[in-house]
Amino acid sequence: MFDSGIAILDWLGIAAFTITGALAASRNQMDVVGFVLLGTITGIGGGTLRDILLDIHPVLWIDRPAYLVVCIGISVVLFFTAQRPRFTGPGPPPTRLRQRQPRHKPGEARSGGRAS
Numbered sequence: 001m002f003d004s005g006i007a008i009l010d011w012l013g014i015a016a017f018t019i020t021g022a023l024a025a026s027r028n029q030m031d032v033v034g035f036v037l038l039g040t041i042t043g044i045g046g047g048t049l050r051d052i053l054l055d056i057h058p059v060l061w062i063d064r065p066a067y068l069v070v071c072i073g074i075s076v077v078l079f080f081t082a083q084r085p086r087f088t089g090p091g092p093p094p095t096r097l098r099q100r101q102p103r104h105k106p107g108e109a110r111s112g113g114r115a116s
Contacts, residue, residue: 011070018043018071022078032079039075044068 021042025035044061051059061067 014043014047014067014070015074017046018074019078022075023082025075026078026082032076035079036072036075039078040068040071043071043074 018039022035022039024042025038028034030038044067047067048059048061051057
């Protein structure tokens with residue numbers, strides 16, 4: 001029972017990190033190759049680094065390619081579902097941050113804090 005619980009946590013961790021990498025690719029508006037690359041690197045990169053540092057051969061995803069297949073599958077699914085739509089409505093696109101307003105009116109001379 002303990003082994004199956006560890007396996008479930010292992011798969012959940014790989015899925016979570018793959019989703020994280022694929023969403024980073026979405027924020028950068030990458031193509032499907034970028035999604036797969038970032039999703040796979042974040043999904044199995046930590047375990048690969050661990051295996052290399054502990055001198056464990058072969059690396060886990062080479063020994064069990066299901067890990068690689070799951071990372072690629074999740075990344076491709078997110079490519080088709082997580083793309084941010086581009087704003088096409090009237091007016092300027094909505095922004096999350098307020099733009100800083102100038103302290104002076106355009107065309108007015110600014111004094112640099114010195115009296116002239």
